Amino acid sequence: MQINGIHHVTAIAGPARRNLDFYGRVLGLRLVKKTVNFDDPSTYHLYYGDEAGSPGTILTFFPWEHAASGRLGVGETQETAFRVPEGAIGYWAHRFVELGVVHDAPEKRFGETVLPFRDPDGMRLALVGLPGIAGEPPWAGAGVPAEHAIRGFHGVSLLIDDAGPTGAILSDVLGFAEVARDGSLTRFRAEGAPFGGIVDLRAAGGFLPARQGAGSVHHIAFRAADDAAQAQMVRRLAENHGIRATEQRDRNYFRSVYFREPGKVLFEIATDAPGFGIDETPETLGQGLKLPPRYEARRSQIEAVLPELN
Template sequence: MDVRPSGIHHVTAIASDPQANADFYRNALGMRLVKRTVNFDAPQTYHLYYGDRAGNPGTVMTFFPWPDAPRGRRGAGQATVTSFAVPEGSLGWWARHLSALGVEADRPAERIEEDVLTLRDPDGLVIELVASAGTHDTDPWDGGAVPVEHAVRGIRSVTLTEHDADRTAEMLGGRLGFEPVAEDGPRHRFRTGAGTEGVGTLVDVVADPRAERGLVAAGTVHHVAYRAPDGPTQEAWRGALAADGVDVTEVRDRSYFTSVYFHEPGGVLLEIATDGPGFDYDEPLLRLGRALRLPPWLEPRREEIERNLPELAVPEEGA
């Protein structure tokens, strides 16, 4: 079986207050709101997408903000950390920027020869900024609160916390084509495919047999999506996973990509998402994220959906 995603497509998490969420990712992290839509399976809540200028695969963090959501619990069977790549030498600027906004961050630390700054979003989701000199084939957003020379380049990696890391490592290496590249105590690092570089190509698996089981709610990651270049490749990967006995969903239309979902052995929900058609599928690139977009099958319910969604004020930014 040759399932070799070229990297992370996006990471999706749960939030509570949509306004606090948008303010943080736009102003504190300087990301562009590239799509304002709803959860297609539960349209009473928003689905907010943040990324680089065009929301290129590998740069996108998305949220389902449920205003009354309880706080979740980070633990085993979850993606417990999302790491963003920022330019090498920029962590000092980021520390000052976050401090000025009242965002607490740990002192920079070194891990596997990388400098890392750890912080939390308004719901407690753990975010890392990793100073990276690697390849960043993205288009950093220069119309927001962070100067482009310091801007987030994309998702560097995710960290999976597992009771039994061996089973997860077996799926990553045996079924998904990842390759082990480094170890640091209980942390095992894998890279997607042979020789791939750039954003979203790393995943860390941390073994913690004593960790409490994670609870997915506000402040936790819901799923991690990996990239397929197109629909036929995605369908081939889906068939290969099913042939290996993995319980994988049918292909689901998400308007801006199509998706299949499955769980890795430790319980983390994974997705394989196509690169296209992309976020300018239903609105011009220069106006991404400025209006509520709905898929065709929900458009007849627009008035009802808009009436039930909380207000979300997002000032227009440069483009």
């Protein structure tokens, strides 16, 4: 059965150890997979998520030790937001003060309480307090009390010139529907998505273009149940919007196609299958360095250049 919504978000970071400390210790996310950038095995690809590594909870990073800072601009993700129980916002505001996390005052958006903050690379993040989710099972293995822990993605906001063409892709291909507007902000929702069901489009025509670097989101991946669902989405993209996706690429834990949507944000369509449990048990997710088969013969060489994470 097809469940729409965000599959994962992939960003660029600075030092890997600092990245792991922030997302594992400060935010309390689980490191569910430790592998390498398939196109550059000299750097990690780190995946954080919930206890099982469920689609819609996964934030991934390419950490380059000396990456230059990015610049926010048109054609990229402006903010990545997580879900927390409605009563947890006060806990997180206090935690951010204690730990020196750069953050803004809570604000209201579409009737929801939002706590914006930044990671050490300046990546724009937020916590959104939602009613009725306190009973969802959290990952509480990193010191954050279960009642306050993050419960997957709320969604992302994209900064683009014109919301219309991007909205058409979201609605016609990716399973979202427009549900609200607030000034220059248009909200799209994937009905029935347990996590990652929101995409907000912020129209900012004439703003400077984005420059990718540390703190930038590289791409947003959207869910496809399997290869057949992905192929159908690719066909609709080509036939109805004149956009051709790349060939399918095997990422071990999902299979992906990529395309640049009309607002110039890089989108991916990723299959839910086979998932992060194919090479580790639920108890040992994220503990071993997992390499794609083509790099196994170079394991010792790769391990020698990767920084220690412990």
